[in-house]
Amino acid sequence: NAGVTQTPKFRVLKTGQSMTLLCAQDMNHEYMYWYRQDPGMGLRLIHYSVGEGTTAKGEVPDGYNVSRLKKQNFLLGLESAAPSQTSVYFCASSYRDRALLQYFGPGTRLTVT
């Protein structure tokens, strides 16, 4: 089992460019999440999904879009990147149970210049 994987690991964008981050999990988890982590801060939830074809906003959704067309994949899109979106992005997944124990991917380091 690969667990949770993220593509790419690193990316540099110019302001106004777009990109998509891919998260994939092979644990048959129902729930998936996208977080961002900024220096000196904890993780902040961007969007999440409780199942294929469904998504919901988290704490900091502005400037991002997501899609979950397949159960194992959760895509995070930046349509017009801004320097404020420079961050490390983590994807996580969990079973739909009482605990919602999360398994995290290795992260994507994004720099917007």
Added chain:
Amino acid sequence: ELKVEQNPLFLSMQEGKNYTIYCNYSTTSDRLYWYRQDPGKSLESLFVLLSNGAVKQEGRLMASLDTKARLSTLHITAAVHDLSATYFCAGRTGNQFYFGTGTSLTVIP
């Protein structure tokens, strides 16, 4: 919105000593979580505390939850260098998780 506060933010402790990290949260949280993050790495789930009075232990780490006080603690017993990392607590309302800013722990020989 659930607010989660941890203290201390930085902790330097000698090997063999005991210490406690505190996690306060502002409103009712469905669950309380503890995570570990090594520098430049991802997060690893340590504990999930499901109800008031819950206590979980793994090795030198023990986590507890007091929902009436809105407080969770992570107690470190006889610290060793391998425990050096950043520890996060997180609360949850519905399907949304809210993280504290983390406690950076350094264990000194």
